[in-house]
Amino acid sequence: MSATPVNVTVTGAAGQIGYALLFRIASGQMLGADTPVRLRLLEIPQGVKAAEGTAMELDDCAFPLLAGIDIHDEPRAAFDGVNVALLVGARPRGPGMERGDLLAANGGIFKPQGAAINAGAAYDVRVLVVGNPANTNALIAQAHAPDVPASRFTAMTRLDHNRALTQVAKKAGVPVADVRRLTIWGNHSATQYPDLFHADVAGRPGVELTEDRTWLEDDFIPTVAKRGAAIIDARGASSAASAANAAIDHVHDWVHGTPEGDWTSAGIVSDGSYGVPEGLISSFPVTSSGGDWEIVQGLEVGELSRVKIDASVAELVQERDAVRELGLLGG
Numbered sequence: 001m002s003a004t005p006v007n008v009t010v011t012g013a014a015g016q017i018g019y020a021l022l023f024r025i026a027s028g029q030m031l032g033a034d035t036p037v038r039l040r041l042l043e044i045p046q047g048v049k050a051a052e053g054t055a056m057e058l059d060d061c062a063f064p065l066l067a068g069i070d071i072h073d074e075p076r077a078a079f080d081g082v083n084v085a086l087l088v089g090a091r092p093r094g095p096g097m098e099r100g101d102l103l104a105a106n107g108g109i110f111k112p113q114g115a116a117i118n119a120g121a122a123y124d125v126r127v128l129v130v131g132n133p134a135n136t137n138a139l140i141a142q143a144h145a146p147d148v149p150a151s152r153f154t155a156m157t158r159l160d161h162n163r164a165l166t167q168v169a170k171k172a173g174v175p176v177a178d179v180r181r182l183t184i185w186g187n188h189s190a191t192q193y194p195d196l197f198h199a200d201v202a203g204r205p206g207v208e209l210t211e212d213r214t215w216l217e218d219d220f221i222p223t224v225a226k227r228g229a230a231i232i233d234a235r236g237a238s239s240a241a242s243a244a245n246a247a248i249d250h251v252h253d254w255v256h257g258t259p260e261g262d263w264t265s266a267g268i269v270s271d272g273s274y275g276v277p278e279g280l281i282s283s284f285p286v287t288s289s290g291g292d293w294e295i296v297q298g299l300e301v302g303e304l305s306r307v308k309i310d311a312s313v314a315e316l317v318q319e320r321d322a323v324r325e326l327g328l329l330g331g
């Protein structure tokens with residue numbers, strides 16, 4: 001076991017995703033069975049008491065890897081020395097609300113948090129933004145952390161990726177573990193594009209499934225893209241355990257690498273690949289090795305994919321322009 005605990009800061013620690021996430025981090029599922037962690041919980045003052053309750057429960061689990069828990073209501077202290085930052089705390093979308101409605105409300109949260117990460121994070125900090133609108137919140141945080149490499153700021157589309165894996169596995173009647181190389185492109189919103197043209201489905205090309213255009217366009221794509229709203233409708237609350245699970249998967253693969261021959265999806269800063277404007281935080285097909293994400297290159301983008309990627313990227317551009325106008329991207 002490495003001697004020095006990894007500092008993991010979780011914002012929104014008293015929320016429903018926080019509750020599903022913290023125990024899994026403390027048990028070693030995110031960083032591995034050899035890596036001790038020190039948890040830093042950031043909440044708004046009204047959330048501190050509930051966070052204290054969660055910390056008591058974490059203590060009561062006697063996790064051997066849990067080196068300590070600190071609770072904060074102020075970002076500078078919470079991010080001091082942070083190695084892994086999970087920015088979950090935000091206002092969740094209620095019934096009938098679109099993510100765009102949340103831009104202004106949540107932008108104000110991510111600006112000071114980006115600045116606090118810039119001021120005090122460890123040199124190897126890795127940031128995952130879960131709180132919606134995740135891509136644009138990540139962009140805001142990144143814009144306020146000029147001393148941190150932009151590639152360290154990511155937005156979560158792993159839940160969409162996992163949702164797509166299961167839809168494809170069900171359609172093809174194969175185990176979910178046999179579905180590989182799916183991609184979520186664009187924004188974590190209803191415009192996202194789940195792409196199975198390059199998938200491998202139990203050894204068969206995913207493109208075979210795309211021949212059923214009705215299933216592809218009227219079932220698969222909208223089911224994945226609108227799954228968040230369907231869960232809200234069914235549960236009366238947004239996805240929590242599955243979102244926490246996806247955050248664990250994202251950070252695990254970032255730190256430990258993606259499996260040979262497969263890739264996953266993550267919102268990362270665009271280098272201009274696939275026509276996505278440089279600097280936007282967009283979801284791409286990505287591999288990870290040595291602690292860095294890399295965009296999978298050379299995939300052919302057909303007509304349907306081009307239209308759908310462009311539509312989601314256009315939404316990201318709109319969100320970026322809206323927060324820029326609100327002064328949330330700084331000078």
Ligand SMILES: NC(=O)C1=CN([C@@H]2O[C@H](COP(=O)(O)OP(=O)(O)OC[C@H]3O[C@@H](n4cnc5c(N)ncnc54)[C@H](O)[C@@H]3O)[C@@H](O)[C@H]2O)C=CC1
Pocket residue numbers: 011012013014015016017018042043044046047088089090091092093109129130131132133134156157158159160188238239240243
């Ligand atoms: N990217 C993704 O795939 C997904 C993203 N989400 C998003 O994750 C976010 C959190 O969801 P839930 O945990 O269900 O919400 P929740 O409302 O249960 O918890 C949010 C917590 O954040 C705290 N909070 C608010 N402002 C804060 C701040 N400035 N600093 C620290 N904490 C703060 C609140 O006090 C609350 O405890 C929402 O924005 C939701 O839309 C949810 C599911 C999937």
Ligand SMILES: O=C([O-])CC(=O)C(=O)O
Pocket residue numbers: 092093132159227228229231238239
């Ligand atoms: O839709 C929401 O508000 C929650 C979310 O991001 C998801 O479940 O994908």
